[in-house]
Structure formats: structure tokens, C-alpha cells
Amino acid sequence: MAKATPRATPASRALDEAGIAYAMVGYAYDPEAPRIGLQAAEAIGVEPGCILKTLMAAVDGQPVCLLIASDREVAMKRVAAAMGGKAASMLKPPEAERITGYHVGGISPLGAKRRVPVLIDAGSLAGRTEIHVNGGGRGLQLRLATADLVTVLQARLVALADR
Numbered sequence: 001m002a003k004a005t006p007r008a009t010p011a012s013r014a015l016d017e018a019g020i021a022y023a024m025v026g027y028a029y030d031p032e033a034p035r036i037g038l039q040a041a042e043a044i045g046v047e048p049g050c051i052l053k054t055l056m057a058a059v060d061g062q063p064v065c066l067l068i069a070s071d072r073e074v075a076m077k078r079v080a081a082a083m084g085g086k087a088a089s090m091l092k093p094p095e096a097e098r099i100t101g102y103h104v105g106g107i108s109p110l111g112a113k114r115r116v117p118v119l120i121d122a123g124s125l126a127g128r129t130e131i132h133v134n135g136g137g138r139g140l141q142l143r144l145a146t147a148d149l150v151t152v153l154q155a156r157l158v159a160l161a162d163r
Contacts, residue, residue: 009111009137010112012024012111013111014152020152022142022144024140025135025140025143027040027140036105041071046132048069053134055067055068057088057090066160067121067124067133069123075162076089082158106138110135110152119156120149120157129145131144
């Protein structure tokens with residue numbers, strides 16, 4: 001179920017400043033949903049692969065932002081290898097919130113408080129010209145061109161998926 005379009009967030013302002021076209025898509029956020037990205041896809045009526053979930057991890061203690069389709073899982077060994085490190089692990093929610101300035105369920109790769117390297121799962125973008133990412137608030141997705149997302153984030157495309 002869609003809801004009224006929300007107001008600007010640091011994520012949408014980052015896109016505005018970069019001159020990138022996007023659409024804000026609001027939806028009824030379910031805090032009880034076991035997988036937020038899948039719930040978002042269902043709520044806005046797109047297939048799960050169209051929604052990139054934002055995950056915050058650390059490689060050898062250094063934070064990194066990971067984007068992967070909501071219906072895929074990250075292989076931490078691949079994350080570590082992509083960053084030239086030995087070990088990768090997910091950040092605990094309070095640490096992810098401190099670094100990004102966003103709350104869990106509303107963490108966006110755009111407009112974060114602290115800039116960190118961004119890795120995007122290449123397979124999640126294959127064949128897609130548009131993609132959705134969290135807009136910096138619970139119940140908010142931003143739809144934009146995949147090429148624009150990669151450019152604005154200065155992201156690296158790598159194989160991150162477990163499958």
C-alpha cells in the first residue's frame with residue numbers, strides 16, 4: 001500500500017545536489033517484517049530484485065556499505081576479498097546508525113553522515129536500467145537509473161551474492 005510522498009531527506013538532497021533524476025516512493029513500513037527489502041518490494045508492487053537493500057559491514061575493522069538485491073544474500077568472504085581484506089562482518093545496528101546517521105530500516109547509501117566505500121553486487125544490477133534504494137527513512141524508496149546510482153556513489157561493482 002503506497003502512502004503520501006514524504007519530504008526531502010539527506011539521501012534525496014544528495015541526488016538533487018548531483019543533478020540526478022529520481023522518484024520518491026513512499027509505502028507503509030512494517031517494523032515486524034522479517035526482511036525489510038522484501039516487504040518494501042511487495043508494498044510498492046515491484047519484484048524483489050528491483051530493490052537494493054543497504055547493509056553496513058566492516059572489513060578488517062573498516063566500514064563499508066553493501067548494496068544487493070533484496071532477494072539475495074551476501075557472502076562475507078566475497079566482501080573481504082573485494083576490499084582486499086581478511087575478514088568481513090556485519091556492523092551491529094548502533095554502529096551502522098552512528099556511521100550513517102540513519103535508523104535501521106531507513107539506512108540509505110546516499111547522504112550518509114560519514115562517507116564509506118560502497119560495493120554493489122554486480123548480479124543485482126544485471127539487465128536493470130532502474131533500481132530502488134532506501135531513501136533515508138523507513139517507508140521510503142528512491143527509484144533512479146542504475147548507472148546514476150553507481151556514479152553518484154562512486155561504487156564498485158563486484159560479485160557479492162552467496163549464490
